[in-house]
Amino acid sequence: MYIAALNARDEGALRALGGSEDPETKTGISERLAEFGGRDVRVTSRELKDYVPGKAVAQVSGTMSGDQPYRERLALYSRDDRWFVDLQPDKAATPGGAIPTLGAHG
Numbered sequence: 617m618y619i620a621a622l623n624a625r626d627e628g629a630l631r632a633l634g635g636s637e638d639p640e641t642k643t644g645i646s647e648r649l650a651e652f653g654g655r656d657v658r659v660t661s662r663e664l665k666d667y668v669p670g671k672a673v674a675q676v677s678g679t680m681s682g683d684q685p686y687r688e689r690l691a692l693y694s695r696d697d698r699w700f701v702d703l704q705p706d707k708a709a710t711p712g713g714a715i716p717t718l719g720a721h722g
Contacts, residue, residue: 618630618690619659622648622654623654623656623657624654627645627649630649631645633700635700638704640704641704643705645703655681657679659676659686660678660679662674662675671691671692673690673691674690675689676688676689676690
């Protein structure tokens with residue numbers, strides 16, 4: 617759903633996946649759409665890392681239009697038996713960087 621929302625540049629779907637209407641999440645969504653939105657992201661690999669109850673980090677990689685590489689580490693959290701993607705700006709794509717920590721949701 618996340619990748620489909622990026623490819624469709626669907627801000628509403630990303631807000632629903634983010635589970636928050638706070639200003640930081642809105643900024644993170646705008647940044648992601650600017651970087652990956654409408655770029656025909658195709659996932660070739662995904663892996664859950666650092667899973668603990670209610671929290672996880674997903675390493676997602678693949679390609680984008682123009683055969684550009686796509687790689688993103690996504691912080692995930694659960695609330696009320698539903699999983700969300702932490703879309704705050706400091707959780708944005710971190711190619712080769714440190715795995716993001718969970719923000720206000722963790």
